[in-house]
Amino acid sequence: MGDFWVFGYGSLIWRPGFAHTRTERARLNGYHRSLCVHSHVHRGTPERPGLVxxxxxxxxxxxxxxxxxxxxxxxxxxxxxERELVTNVYLERVLPIRLASGDGVPAVCYVVDRNHRQYAGSLGEGEAARIVHGAVGQSGANEDYVLSAVEHLEALGIRDHWMEKVARLVREPSSSLV
Known part of the structure; x- marks a missing residue:
């Protein structure tokens, strides 16, 4: 079989962990980046889940x-x-993406399974920030994960207004988040 594409939207962007010959900015239509997965291990616990x-x-x-x-x-x-399907909260799909060069190509993508128990649903910025605030797991504080994600996106010139708003609320928590 020939070459294939993998689409990264989160940590795969800054830490792919696999060999590849080319990287290109791309857009996936029909899906958006969201803190919609409860983390029970890496950024939270079963008693105090975080969000990834x-x-x-x-x-x-x-x-x-x-x-x-x-x-x-x-x-x-x-x-x-092994990396993405540990708890099966993500589904492996091959979906069409549009490369910055204009080419449309199929790509391996990992989308959230809305029927999985870890699916957090569609959250507003304030609710997401409240869940993230104070959650800690084996990989560290959930706040660090969110702030790092936004910093990496900004460094690549990728704007995600929803994530940026959550990061602002996490950086400057009001009494309503605590």
Whole structure:
């Protein structure tokens, strides 16, 4: 089989962890980046879950697409499945994306399973910030995860107004978040 594309919208953008020959800005239509997954391990606990990113239905999402050589297909897919499908809150899909060059290509994407118990649903900025505030898991504070995600997106020139608003609320928590 030939080369294939992987679409990254969150940590895959700044830490893909797999070999690829090209990276290009891309847009996925029909899904948006959202803090819609309850984290019970890495950024929270079962008693005090945090939130991590998922691709949820509706809108569009700008991220990065990674071109992977066909001879690495099995290796890269095994790595991605181990990384992304630990609790099966994400579903592996091949969806059409639009590269910055204008080309439309199919890409491996990981979208949230709305029927999974970890799906947090569609949250407003304030509610998301309230859940994130104070949540801590094995990988650290949930606030650090959100702020880092926004910093990485901004460094790449990717604007996500919803995430930026959540980050502002996390940085300057009011008494209503505590």
């Amino acid at each position: 990113l998922g691709l949820d239905r509706g809108g569009s999402c700008v991220g990065l697409a990674f071109n992977v050589p066909g001879d690495l297909r099995e290796e890269v897919l095994a790595y991605l499945r």
